[in-house]
Amino acid sequence: MKGKEYISVARGDAEGQARVAATAAQKPAAKPAEPQPEPKAPEFKYIGKPTARVDGREIVTGRAKFTHDIKLRGMLIGKILRSPYAAAEIVAIDLAPALALPGVMAALKLAEGKVRYAGQQVAAVAAVDERTAEKALALVKVEYKTLPYVVDWEKARDAGSPQVRDDKPNVEKINEYSRGDVEKGFAEADVVVERTYRTGFEVHNPTETHGSVAVWEGDHLVVYDSTQGIHGVRDGLARALKLPAANVTVIKNYMGGGFGSKLSLGDYTVAAANLARQAGRPVKMLNSRRDNAVCVGYRPSSHQTYKVGAKKDGTIVAFSLLNYASGGIAAGDDVAEPVVDIYKCPNCKVEEHTVFTNVGAQRAMRAPGHTQGAFGLESVMDELATALDMDPLELRRKNYSARNLGDTGLPYSSKGLDQCYDLGAKAIGWERRNRRPGEGSVSGPLRRGIGAASSIWFGAGSPGTLADVVLYPDGSVEVVCGTQDIGCGTRTHMAVVAAETLGLEPKDITVKLGNSDYPWAPISGGSLTTPSVAPAVRDAALKAVERLKAVAAARLKVEAGDIVMADRKFASKSDPAKSASFAEVCRDLRRETVFHGERGGMPGDQYAFNTFGAHFAEVEVDVETGRIRVLKYAAAQDSGRIINKLTAESQVVGGITQGLSAGLYEERVMDDMTGNVVNPNLRDYKIATSLDIPEIEILFADIVDPRINNLGTKGLGEPARVPSSPAIANAVYNAIGVHVREIPMTPQRVLAALKRKEAGS
Amino acid sequence: MDKKPNSKDPGGVSRRDFIKGVGRGALGTAVLAPLRGQAIATKKGRVPVYERKSITLTVNGGKIDLAVEANETLLDALRDRLDLTGAKKVCDRGECGGCTVLLDGVPVYACMTLAVRADGKTVKTVEGLAEGGKLHPVQEAFIEKDGYQCGYCTPGFIMTTSAFLEKNPAPSLDEIKQALSGNLCRCGNYAKIYGAVDAAAKKMKGA
Numbered sequence: 010m011k012g013k014e015y016i017s018v019a020r021g022d023a024e025g026q027a028r029v030a031a032t033a034a035q036k037p038a039a040k041p042a043e044p045q046p047e048p049k050a051p052e053f054k055y056i057g058k059p060t061a062r063v064d065g066r067e068i069v070t071g072r073a074k075f076t077h078d079i080k081l082r083g084m085l086i087g088k089i090l091r092s093p094y095a096a097a098e099i100v101a102i103d104l105a106p107a108l109a110l111p112g113v114m115a116a117l118k119l120a121e122g123k124v125r126y127a128g129q130q131v132a133a134v135a136a137v138d139e140r141t142a143e144k145a146l147a148l149v150k151v152e153y154k155t156l157p158y159v160v161d162w163e164k165a166r167d168a169g170s171p172q173v174r175d176d177k178p179n180v181e182k183i184n185e186y187s188r189g190d191v192e193k194g195f196a197e198a199d200v201v202v203e204r205t206y207r208t209g210f211e212v213h214n215p216t217e218t219h220g221s222v223a224v225w226e227g228d229h230l231v232v233y234d235s236t237q238g239i240h241g242v243r244d245g246l247a248r249a250l251k252l253p254a255a256n257v258t259v260i261k262n263y264m265g266g267g268f269g270s271k272l273s274l275g276d277y278t279v280a281a282a283n284l285a286r287q288a289g290r291p292v293k294m295l296n297s298r299r300d301n302a303v304c305v306g307y308r309p310s311s312h313q314t315y316k317v318g319a320k321k322d323g324t325i326v327a328f329s330l331l332n333y334a335s336g337g338i339a340a341g342d343d344v345a346e347p348v349v350d351i352y353k354c355p356n357c358k359v360e361e362h363t364v365f366t367n368v369g370a371q372r373a374m375r376a377p378g379h380t381q382g383a384f385g386l387e388s389v390m391d392e393l394a395t396a397l398d399m400d401p402l403e404l405r406r407k408n409y410s411a412r413n414l415g416d417t418g419l420p421y422s423s424k425g426l427d428q429c430y431d432l433g434a435k436a437i438g439w440e441r442r443n444r445r446p447g448e449g450s451v452s453g454p455l456r457r458g459i460g461a462a463s464s465i466w467f468g469a470g471s472p473g474t475l476a477d478v479v480l481y482p483d484g485s486v487e488v489v490c491g492t493q494d495i496g497c498g499t500r501t502h503m504a505v506v507a508a509e510t511l512g513l514e515p516k517d518i519t520v521k522l523g524n525s526d527y528p529w530a531p532i533s534g535g536s537l538t539t540p541s542v543a544p545a546v547r548d549a550a551l552k553a554v555e556r557l558k559a560v561a562a563a564r565l566k567v568e569a570g571d572i573v574m575a576d577r578k579f580a581s582k583s584d585p586a587k588s589a590s591f592a593e594v595c596r597d598l599r600r601e602t603v604f605h606g607e608r609g610g611m612p613g614d615q616y617a618f619n620t621f622g623a624h625f626a627e628v629e630v631d632v633e634t635g636r637i638r639v640l641k642y643a644a645a646q647d648s649g650r651i652i653n654k655l656t657a658e659s660q661v662v663g664g665i666t667q668g669l670s671a672g673l674y675e676e677r678v679m680d681d682m683t684g685n686v687v688n689p690n691l692r693d694y695k696i697a698t699s700l701d702i703p704e705i706e707i708l709f710a711d712i713v714d715p716r717i718n719n720l721g722t723k724g725l726g727e728p729a730r731v732p733s734s735p736a737i738a739n740a741v742y743n744a745i746g747v748h749v750r751e752i753p754m755t756p757q758r759v760l761a762a763l764k765r766k767e768a769g770s
Numbered sequence: 771m772d773k774k775p776n777s778k779d780p781g782g783v784s785r786r787d788f789i790k791g792v793g794r795g796a797l798g799t800a801v802l803a804p805l806r807g808q809a810i811a812t813k814k815g816r817v818p819v820y821e822r823k824s825i826t827l828t829v830n831g832g833k834i835d836l837a838v839e840a841n842e843t844l845l846d847a848l849r850d851r852l853d854l855t856g857a858k859k860v861c862d863r864g865e866c867g868g869c870t871v872l873l874d875g876v877p878v879y880a881c882m883t884l885a886v887r888a889d890g891k892t893v894k895t896v897e898g899l900a901e902g903g904k905l906h907p908v909q910e911a912f913i914e915k916d917g918y919q920c921g922y923c924t925p926g927f928i929m930t931t932s933a934f935l936e937k938n939p940a941p942s943l944d945e946i947k948q949a950l951s952g953n954l955c956r957c958g959n960y961a962k963i964y965g966a967v968d969a970a971a972k973k974m975k976g977a
Contacts, residue, residue: 065913068921069905069928071856071896078855140839216860216868216922216956265858265922266956298861496920496957655916659962663919666958691865691954699950699960 055505056720057711059655060515062501064263064494073263076235077295079222085114085135087284087294088142089277090149091304092124092131095367095684096158096171099124099131103150107134110148112141115287117280123156125173125338126369127685128303130276135284135292158367160679162310162335165366173338173365183334183363184343188417189356194327198318202393206315206385207751208734210677211308212301212694213374217265219305220295223281230282231258234275237267237495238532243525245274250282259525264495268667269373270306272534302689306372307677309334309341309363313385315348323399323407327356328415330385335364336371344382350619351386351465352408353416367684373534375667376727379466380734384752387462387735391742395446401739402430402439402461413617422616422717425647425710426463429623432708433461436643437625447746447766454633457640458744461625464731468648468724469618469717470540474608475528478507478549480557481601484592486511487519488549491527492542497726498656499538505653506543506720510550511557512574513591528605536620536648536724541608543652544718549606556604561594611717618717620728621647621710624665624736626703630744632763635756637741639669639703644733647710649723654709661707661729668733670697672752825889829854830898838885845869845880847888848895856896856925860954867953870926871895877933896925899932907973908932908966917966919957927953931967935974941967 067073104116115135124131132149136142157171164170165179173179195201215235222233230252236242239259247254264271281294296305311334318327330348334341340363349357374380394401409427410416433439442459443449449457476490488507494500500522504515521527530545531537554574561579562569565587572579580588611618627641644661651657674695678687688694713721734752741759742748747766749758809816822837829852838847845862848854848871857880860868864882871880872894873887899906908931911917918924927950934941934949941949946967947960955963 061913062916064921065918066905066909068918068924069896069909069912070900071854071925073921074855075858075922077859078849080853080855214956216858216866216920216954218860263922264920265860266920268956298863496918498916659916659919659957659959662961663958666960670958690863691861692863696954696956697958697960698954699947699963702947702960702964705961 053509055509055515057651057654060501060505060653061655062498063504063515063518063520064500075217075263075265076220076222076233076261077217077265079233079293081222081224081291084222084291084293085137085284085288086139086142087133087135087281087292088146089119089130089280089294089300090132090146090151091300092120092127092129092153093685094124094153094155095127095160096156097124097153098122098156100152100154102132104132106148106150107145110136110141110145112137113145114290115284116145116149117283117287119276119280126367127683128300128369130280130304133280133284135288158684160366160368160684161681162333162364162366165364173367177365179365181340181363181365182360183340184345184359184361186345186349186357186359188414191327191329191356191358194356195316195318198326199321200393200396201316201318202389202396203314203316204389204392204750206313206388208311208381208384209753210310211374211671211675212677213268213270213306213372214301214691214694214696215266215268215270218296218298218301219271219275219277220293221275221278221281222291222293223278223285224291225285229256229258231260232278232282233260234278235264235271236261237264237271237493237534238273239493239523239525240491240529241272241532242274242278246278246282249274249279257525261493261523264493267495267533268375269377269534272373272532275305298691299689302677302686302694304369306370306374308374308377308380309336309371311341311344311381311385313344313381315385315389317389317393319393319397321397323397323404325352325354325408328354329358330360332361333364334361335366337366337368339370341371342378342381344378344385346379347382347386347465350413350415351410351463352405353410354408355415355417357415368679375730376466379464379727379731383462383464383731384735384738387732388738388748388750391460391739392748398445402434405463406430413619419615419617422618423647423649423712423714424619424621425712426621426623428710428712429621429645429647429708432710433623433625433643433645436645436706436708437627437641439625443743446743449744454631456630456632456744457627458630458740458742459625459627460736460739460741460743461623462732462735462739464622464624464728466536466620466724466728466731467618468536468540468620468728469611470537470544470608470724471531472608472610474530474541474545476503476530476542476545476549476606477528478546478553478604478606479601480553480595480598480604482596482598484595485519486513486517487521488546489521489527490530490542490545491525492522492530492538493533494522495533497533497538497660498653499533499542501656502539502543502652503546506546507550510547510554512577536727538724539652540649540718540722540724543722544608544720545606547606547719548608549604552604552606556602557594560597561589564589564594564597608718616716618714618723620723620725622728622732624732626736626740628737628740628744630741630759632745635759637673637737637754637759639701639737642703643706643708644729645708645710646725646728647712648725648728649712649714649717650721651709651711652720652722657709657725658707660725662705664726664729665705665733666697666702668730669701669737672734672737672754673697673701674753676753823886825886827888827890828892830894836885840886842885843881844871844883844885844888844893847885848880848893854895854897858922858925860923865954866923867930868923868926870929870953872929872933875933875936877930896928899928906932908935908970911966911970911973915962915966915969917959917963919959923953923955927955927963931970935967935971939975940971
């Protein structure tokens with residue numbers, strides 16, 4: 010192994026940072042009242058450095074309690090009966106035979122009227138153990154009258170297809186956007202490229218399936234839930250059960266993945282609470298792996314037709330997008346954000362439709378819409394580059410924008426995408442790519458290629474996020490926030506920020522999160538967590554420091570302004586002999602003291618706040634088998650100031666891997682004949698394994714956003730996911746000379762693309 | 771479009787359900803039920819038919835007597851009867867490695883192992899890896915190298931790694947990849963996990 014690090018990390022170059030600072034200086038000044046980030050390291054001891062997770066020991070010893078691991082005295086096991094039919098009228102549900110089974114303590118009807126997808130909940134039972142609950146489910150008598158259904162979205166568009174929803178036709182417009190005059194733009198263009206790209210249905214498949222444990226304590230409901238949003242689940246439960254929100258507590262200590270599928274209240278949680286109320290005992294309700302493939306969402310498909318017009322020199326003059334998305338009984342994702350926003354273009358027109366089918370509702374999945382949109386847009390950019398005989402990266406640089414909405418809107422508060430291009434291109438060896446797609450050296454059936462893709466995402470964080478720092482008279486310190494750590498290292502970054510501010514070490518900080526009784530924080534989704542929570546912790550800790558300095562000044566009989574804090578000590582600047590330890594000063598507080606912090610606002614009316622990234626992939630394609638291997642990967646991210654380099658790297662590694670997996674393997678398949686999911690497991694639904702992972706290099710532009718919050722930090726989770734599938738697709742294009750235009754790029758699709766190339770279309 | 775859905779449960783019977791239903795012998799529960807407490811003839815001679823069986827096993831160093839169902843998995847026995855919840859039930863059908871434990875030192879998927887198969891054997895779970903409060907080098911390495919994200923698959927990866935490094939103390943990157951290929955990490959942290967395995971190998975060599 011020769012001591013090689015499989016992950017290498019580089020910082021942005023000083024020149025790049027100076028360039029960004031210069032760009033920022035030309036922009037209008039921010040409101041003076043806005044929180045300003047403090048200057049960059051070196052004065053930071055922990056922020057921006059790698060810190061091992063504070064909860065690592067819990068995880069590696071198996072002591073971390075996930076929702077699936079919760080066991081309460083008298084706890085029953087709940088199970089849900091789901092419709093096997095994609096469309097049916099429920100004539101009758103008879104719970105009596107189930108309730109008659111010894112050990113069954115409660116049962117509920119969960120459906121009336123029509124069921125619209127296979128997997129929709131019909132009834133639920135709670136019994137003393139899992140086996141009894143399973144037997145009871147088999148005893149529930151349901152009389153269905155089956156109805157015609159459609160699960161294929163392309164068929165669902167046809168006239169005469171069964172209507173999925175009673176309230177609207179199968180095709181519905183979900184987005185429309187226009188600026189400038191696209192027809193005029195295309196008329197002025199020297200080159201026009203029109204292409205269609207498709208993305209499939211990607212299932213979240215978190216390792217911990219969705220589930221809840223509900224227990225009533227008098228009229229107060231406590232729910233342990235595998236969720237990304239404890240406050241939202243609390244409010245949703247209160248509404249569903251007609252309870253005051255104050256009487257509901259939602260707890261999530263550890264969670265085995267969510268990726269967007271656990272953002273809001275689940276119907277299984279409501280069922281668990283109702284069964285628990287009926288039985289007067291706690292109820293644990295966990296989804297099976299199969300349930301997770303049929304009723305808790307997936308990334309909706311897209312069918313994107315782009316038309317792009319450009320001048321000979323690469324200047325883009327018009328973009329149009331027509332998209333058909335499908336999200337089952339719910340609307341699909343609007344995928345237009347990347348084309349509307351990222352490249353300079355005066356004329357842009359978008360029309361998007363959703364197609365309803367008899368399939369469970371989609372749910373947000375890591376960068377919803379952007380992931381699909383970036384695949385289409387970044388692919389057509391590369392096909393346009395070929396038509397222009399231009400370097401694809403040069404084409405992107407040529408159309409670089411300093412303002413959002415294709416350079417027609419607000420200036421970006423900070424944008425390090427150009428720096429990401431430089432860092433990534435250098436790391437991958439961009440100059441090694443085939444100058445034109447498919448024109449590389451040939452080694453038997455193997456072809457190599459290099460491709461790139463850019464991303465834009467939100468990730469500014471939520472103003473109003475709250476966090477408390479609590480100082481105890483014994484000198485211990487607690488940080489409390491009603492956020493969730495879903496694996497991104499939130500506990501650790503809270504400890505890092507508090508320790509940094511209070512002059513302590515991260516291990517000195519006790520972190521409390523994952524309880525809806527704690528101060529409000531947003532969902533852990535949308536790349537919101539770090540830029541919401543870290544600034545709130547920083548604010549609270551700064552207030553604590555101010556108070557501690559005043560207390561130290563009183564103890565040392567000096568002015569508060571004379572106190573400096575370092576190395577767990579408060580000392581007088583003018584008389585360094587006068588000093589008091591952190592613990593001594595805390596003792597003077599006499600009781601625990603709480604400092605409230607809040608993440609402040611942003612000048613959103615003056616600036617656009619976005620995150621950026623550029624990914625680069627090198628692949629090898631076997632043109633006989635159609636198999637793709639990713640050899641090397643470089644990811645460069647602009648997410649503002651990085652709080653914890655170690656966990657930030659992991660987020661990027663995860664984003665790349667999930668994009669690789671979706672780009673090459675993952676696809677949920679529906680069976681037309683039964684209306685059911687064909688691959689509701691982890692064997693037939695392919696997820697990347699350790700054997701599929703290339704050598705990865707991670708680079709952070711590490712720009713401190715001057716206006717976004719008091720730490721200058723932005724989100725990272727989704728930006729790291731957006732450009733990975735298109736970077737690989739463009740590398741495949743560079744290797745074989747034909748774009749596959751559809752993900753996952755299965756061997757069949759690669760071979761079909763090669764046939765298309767032979768046929769010359 | 772007016773198709774008649776298949777009248778059978780479209781989910782069908784999974785491999786795991788089949789194993790659960792069959793129990794120890796190649797006979798369905800429907801056949802077994804009336805025979806409970808008796809003995810039946812098989813190719814290997816007369817085999818008693820039971821629903822529950824008392825087994826004795828050593829778990830993380832402690833000897834334990836358990837009465838388990840004939841078709842109960844080792845995973846269910848560990849999680850539900852012994853409250854050892856480190857091993858996770860992710861797929862419950864041998865597809866992901868989240869439930870990996872060591873049976874007489876060999877990594878097995880606890881969801882694919884019947885509890886009765888552990889009778890007289892030694893089981894080690896992630897809870898039993900640290901000794902006297904001192905973390906195993908593999909555990910230390912996973913913390914240092916951030917070889918996890920959500921942490922749900924981590925106990926499985928750690929058990930696989932600890933057994934692997936016993937067998938191959940100085941693995942190459944390709945060998946590490948092969949060894950881990952029976953464990954899925956949905957957060958996609960494999961590249962970090964290689965680093966953790968490599969660091970663990972070095973720690974163990976130094977120890």
